Amino acid sequence: MRGSARVLKTYRNDRPYPFCPGCGHGLILNQLDRALVMLGRDPRRVVLVSDIGCQGLGDQYFVTNAFHGLHGRSIAYASGIKLADPDLTVIVLMGDGGAGIGGAHLLNAARRNIGLTVLVFNNFNFGMTGGEHSVTTPQGGITATTRGGNLERPLDLCTTAAANGAGFVWRGTAFDRDLADVMAQAMQSECFALLDIWELCTAYYVPNNAFSRQALEATRQKLGWPTGIIRRAEPETKEYARALNEAAAPRSAVPPLRPRPVVPRYTSGLAREFRLVIAGSAGGKVRSLARLLGEAALLSGLWATQQDDYPVTVQSGHSISELIFSPHEILFTGVARPDALVLVSEEGYKMARRYVEGLIAGSWLFTTPAFAGLETPARKVICDFEAAGIRESKKHLALLTTAVALRRLELFPLDAFADALRGGQRPEIAAESLALLAASASVSGREEEASR
């Protein structure tokens, strides 16, 4: 049915407008009807997205699709429609109120240059709720909420939109004879088009300010703002909805995010759940290490979980990973008391005190000389990689210390961990990790007598 465009003499239905006598909204909607007739588009492929306010009633008087949403969000809805179906003609009907509360959407739609035609029914106040001031009320304007005259500078919608990438920007009035032509040009431009259409609110702004058609022009001249087409650019960026749809990566041959089953290649002698906590610093590759340990456990036929704790900062602060390895399914991912703690930084220690305090005789602490003095009933293994001459060992303390731990704990074969390193990292990183793993073999760690 999409191809069978019907030639319409009008896009209006038979419902009469509900607007006040002298209100500009009907004038603008009549020009919109003329513009739609000029373009002759299939009404099923045209959407009027209306905002809240008297102008927001406007979609009900047309035979096109209509989307009547929340106050100020019309540009966001229109963007969603355009992104979903870029061939639709999407027209936004909004007031100066909607342009204020929805300012972020207006700016960003302009910036993206998404192909919407936005008609701002700008009558300088909120007509539907009782004549309160809006972002476009002229300075000195009397409204229900600026009894002594508006102190705020009016927002220049056109310059703002133009400066931020809108491809078609026009200012004029509801009385302009070329308004329908401008609307049609805007719709054909395939740009983000903003038409700032000044008009009269005969219920409030006109009586409160002795305002008139002549006053529209006087106000504009006083502000020194231009009229007519303010920007009409060959869009420097492609229409956004099409660009986004076309920029899609090449279609994937296989459906994305398929399960990556880990086929066990090794065996583990682990007979019960074992809880390992690695406490280090953000940027110390704790979480990525933990993930690879989990993969290694699966490669060895075990079940594993990994739960991380970190602050909102990215490359500073602590980074702690709790791992559980088990011969059976693990139901709860939390670790209250570790069987082994790998502690490699002061930041990790600050947040890992509860794990340190949870260590008991028979549990393990693998750490660096910096924490050699830590009192614990656990078996404490001090690993000095600097003394062993491992270059840049400080950057890799989590991996190196964990490697020492793996050799002692025999949770799963070290070869499984090496396989996980190869399979889960970029080749150059994997090579570095494997070299560190090999180098760590020279450090068995100095085991100290359990203290306390």
Add this chain to the structure above:
Amino acid sequence: MREFIDGATAVARAALDAGCDFFAGYPISPATPLLLHMVRELPRCGGVAIQTEDEIAAISMCIAAAMTGRRALTATSGPGISLYSENIGLAIMGEVPLVIVDVQRMGPATGGATTPGQGDVQFVRWSTSGGYPIIALAPGSVAECYSLTRRAFDLAERFRAPVFLLTDKEIFLSMSTVALDSYEYPPVRPRALAPAQMDEPYAPYRPGPDHTAPLFSPIGGPHIVRFTGSSHDARGFLTKDPATVGRLNEHLWRKIEDHVAEIELAQADLQADACTLFIAYGITARAMAEAVRQVRASGRAVSALNVQTLWPIPERTLLQALAASADGPRAVTRIVVAELNLGDLRREVERVIYRWAATTGRRAPEIIGLNRLDGEMITPEQFMVFV
């Protein structure tokens, strides 16, 4: 065969398998991984994904895209739900199929961005004006992240309503080992479409029989579509006519409430001789499962209920659990409701149980809250002290 996977990946995979082809979102911890998955994967499947200027634009774009026929998804955390609030009402009123993932973090306000919480249970239920019913699913494991996301799309499509997937930082971001054969694949049934040829003009808001959703026609499709968030008649025109408005609002209510039996889900793990019933959901249900395992391993009895639809509350399963115990050798005398909040679910359990007790003349079990607000998870040991 097993995989090592987090909840975020399971949700993304399920969304893609459910035919999701539109995503809009705004970065927020701990929900961002889903935004990243969708921005990377959706274009490869012919879908559209966008990072918007704010959360309001995200849900606005999703609602609009859904009305062109897309299957839309958005994801945020509690602070973002605050910004979704008004548009959640629009999705209810406009009868929009939409899946909203809320990865809960500790609140209020910015709270703990990387800290788990379950404080949005009542929030999502009453997240918008008017008081209309909402559907919210809570996965209690990574495997359930998959099946309940599929289920969320199915419910959103069939009921043409916003559906929450209410999860938490630990279920969503922690890695688990999942046996591939433990995944469940509930069907995702599409919204009912209006025929392309109709004898009378398409009425986008004429309810289906028995208060089911109206027939859908996409904006841009064969019919003229009028979408509105204001009180409207069957054709989508604004009205204040009391009879029409009353019918509409009753429809929005009964569309969910008359079909609760099709929606509610819970996993009951009951023992006939247990006098304690644990109730939990999300990450807390993981601790509950471990506690149940340990209690039973020590030779004692305990029952457990993993609540998968927080809204509607699975009243039928809850009351069946009580009725079953009443017929057994020992009745449930104690219910422990565990959650990382001040009793969001407990007050619903109390409502259901006390009404049951009042209408049946039975003695209501003691209802105890197990709550935690320090950013740590409830542990299995905390459950076990009640047995």
